[in-house]
Amino acid sequence: MSDAFLSVRNLYFTYDDGIEALHNVTLDIYRNELFVLFGPARAGKSTLLRLCNRLSDLSEHTERQGAITLNGKDIFAADINISALRRRVSMVFAIPTPLPGSIHANLVYGLKLAGIRDKGELERRVERSLRQAALWDEVKDRLDTSALALSGGQRQRLCLARSLALEPEIILLDNPTSGLDPISTATVEESLYELKQRYTIIMVPHSVQQAARVADRAAFLLNGELIEVGRAERMFVHPQDQRTEDYITGRFG
Amino acid sequence: MSRQQANKLAVGVLTVVAAIVVIPILLVIVYVVWQGLPALSWAFLTEAPRNGMKEGGIMPALLGTILLTLGTAIVSFPLSIATAIYLAEYAGDNRLTRWIRMAIVNLAGIPSIVYGLFGLGAFVLFMGFGTSILAGSLTLGIMTMPVVISTAEEAILAVPQQFRTVSLSLGASRWQTIRYQVLPHALPGIITGIILGLGRAAGETAPILFTVAAFYVPELPRSIFDQTMALPYHLYVISTQVPGMPLQIQYGAALVLLLIVLSFTLVATLVRTQMRRRREW
Ligand SMILES: Nc1ncnc2c1ncn2[C@@H]1O[C@H](COP(=O)(O)OP(=O)(O)OP(=O)(O)O)[C@@H](O)[C@H]1O
Ligand SMILES: [Mg+2]
Numbered sequence: 307m308s309d310a311f312l313s314v315r316n317l318y319f320t321y322d323d324g325i326e327a328l329h330n331v332t333l334d335i336y337r338n339e340l341f342v343l344f345g346p347a348r349a350g351k352s353t354l355l356r357l358c359n360r361l362s363d364l365s366e367h368t369e370r371q372g373a374i375t376l377n378g379k380d381i382f383a384a385d386i387n388i389s390a391l392r393r394r395v396s397m398v399f400a401i402p403t404p405l406p407g408s409i410h411a412n413l414v415y416g417l418k419l420a421g422i423r424d425k426g427e428l429e430r431r432v433e434r435s436l437r438q439a440a441l442w443d444e445v446k447d448r449l450d451t452s453a454l455a456l457s458g459g460q461r462q463r464l465c466l467a468r469s470l471a472l473e474p475e476i477i478l479l480d481n482p483t484s485g486l487d488p489i490s491t492a493t494v495e496e497s498l499y500e501l502k503q504r505y506t507i508i509m510v511p512h513s514v515q516q517a518a519r520v521a522d523r524a525a526f527l528l529n530g531e532l533i534e535v536g537r538a539e540r541m542f543v544h545p546q547d548q549r550t551e552d553y554i555t556g557r558f559g
Numbered sequence: 560m561s562r563q564q565a566n567k568l569a570v571g572v573l574t575v576v577a578a579i580v581v582i583p584i585l586l587v588i589v590y591v592v593w594q595g596l597p598a599l600s601w602a603f604l605t606e607a608p609r610n611g612m613k614e615g616g617i618m619p620a621l622l623g624t625i626l627l628t629l630g631t632a633i634v635s636f637p638l639s640i641a642t643a644i645y646l647a648e649y650a651g652d653n654r655l656t657r658w659i660r661m662a663i664v665n666l667a668g669i670p671s672i673v674y675g676l677f678g679l680g681a682f683v684l685f686m687g688f689g690t691s692i693l694a695g696s697l698t699l700g701i702m703t704m705p706v707v708i709s710t711a712e713e714a715i716l717a718v719p720q721q722f723r724t725v726s727l728s729l730g731a732s733r734w735q736t737i738r739y740q741v742l743p744h745a746l747p748g749i750i751t752g753i754i755l756g757l758g759r760a761a762g763e764t765a766p767i768l769f770t771v772a773a774f775y776v777p778e779l780p781r782s783i784f785d786q787t788m789a790l791p792y793h794l795y796v797i798s799t800q801v802p803g804m805p806l807q808i809q810y811g812a813a814l815v816l817l818l819i820v821l822s823f824t825l826v827a828t829l830v831r832t833q834m835r836r837r838r839e840w
Contacts, residue, residue: 361728366651393730403721405740406838415739416729468729 310334311506312358312476317372319353321365327353329530331372340498340507342538344517345527346553351510352400354527355478358508359395360388393420396474400481402461404453409445412453412464413471420472431471439467440497459490477501479509483516495520514554518542526550591813598811607777612801617812619779623787624761624819626780627771630696631760635703636753642704643711643749648737667705672765674702679769693783695771702766703756710755714748715741747834751827758823762816764791790816
């Protein structure tokens with residue numbers, strides 16, 4: 307296998323209330339794979355995602371040990387450009403939050419801040435990202451209407467498109483199908499398959515079943531500890547750790 | 560007592576209390592309008608006082624108050640907004656910022672005459688601006704800052720946290736996030752605070768007493784280092800310092816001042832409801 311694209315080494319993370327959310331986590335993520343982080347509530351999945359593009363900086367008085375490197379470069383280094391990092395490693399939150407304003411404004415917000423002024427380029431990216439997020443047909447005639455008028459599932463895909471418009475290298479998806487009906491869920495899962503041809507995806511799934519359906523490789527987190535990492539077709543059939551097996555078979559969590 | 564009766568009683572008591580508060584205010588307004596309305600005319604607003612102020616209008620005082628209100632806005636607006644942004648977005652919660660917040664709360668409660676004396680010491684004498692529009696604007700500006708800062712900070716904190724998170728996650732810097740996702744949504748609240756502050760500044764006598772207000776200057780100010788007449792002080796002068804002053808002129812001036820202050824409140828309310836209605840979340 308090629309060199310790791312994103313690499314987490316002996317990562318510890320503690321919030322201001324003293325809760326240790328991650329304990330000695332080490333894992334590697336490779337280009338163009340769909341990597342799934344699964345585990346029960348409060349396992350530390352969202353915390354790990356937020357560390358990958360330093361959204362963790364927004365929580366005050368936290369403590370971190372260990373390293374994350376992107377393409378071999380330490381993302382916590384003093385000379386890192388955080389805005390650029392967040393464009394390269396883009397987060398789609400569990401609760402989709404359109405910014406007040408039009409659909410179009412949402413999509414070009416990050417682009418304009420990144421210094422893209424060319425109108426043609428902006429429009430090209432708007433259309434392409436909406437197509438990739440399977441939203442284009444539904445909104446192409448009302449790009450200038452309020453993004454807050456979209457349904458839950460459409461918001462979810464808008465937020466995905468908003469990240470895709472930045473043409474990131476890694477997409478962080480925190481439960482992208484929370485609150486979606488089965489049909490929308492299937493739409494999103496299908497587009498994941500397309501997306502990973504182009505992007506590297508780290509995703510927290512909605513359920514073990516979804517993890518098994520979409521993952522190339524997966525990691526099982528429990529109480530901040532990494533229990534097991536492996537290829538999905540092996541892990542969801544023959545888990546090596548008893549705790550993974552218990553969780554997968556629904557014996558706890 | 561049944562629950563319904565208790566409810567009725569509570570509503571009754573509260574209505575009476577509200578009436579006790581509102582009725583005197585209404586009476587004052589009605590009385591001033593009734594007494595002052597006959598004096599109001601275009602000439603009253605556009606002519607200078609004549610004959611020992613016993614005749615003519617209030618134009619220099621009216622203009623002075625408008626100038627002072629503008630000056631107050633220029634002093635107070637940028638400083639207050641900057642402070643509010645600092646407190647709400649950058650300062651965090653530590654001993655220094657708690658101390659600053661406490662100072663602001665206490666400053667809001669200081670009697671306006673104290674600001675007047677401060678302005679006299681700091682701007683008129685120490686900085687050598689003399690009794691001038693500049694000194695008066697600075698004094699009024701500082702007096703309004705606590706209220707404007709508190710309202711603006713509240714408005715900024717009321718903007719949902721997720722908007723900031725999303726903006727930062729899309730590669731915006733902290734300042735860009737404030738500029739594009741916080742301030743636009745906080746604007747109605749900020750503007751309301753400013754207008755209310757200006758309304759207060761327009762109506763105060765004590766802060767301008769030693770810093771800018773002239774008893775009587777026939778010609779209009781030509782620079783910010785000139786004195787000017789101002790409506791609240793003019794009203795004080797013609798009510799207490801000039802024997803044989805026609806009542807009509809006194810109430811006419813009072814009515815104009817009252818209308819100015821009320822219109823600030825009205826505009827603030829309109830701005831707030833208008834912008835609330837346009838808010839999307
Ligand atoms: N901002 C925060 N401040 C303090 N503690 C936090 C914060 N965010 C998460 N935690 C704590 O860190 C631990 C891990 O939380 P995290 O959100 O990463 O879990 P998760 O695996 O994403 O769970 P879920 O499946 O419920 O989303 C939990 O104990 C949680 O209470
Ligand atoms: Mg989570």
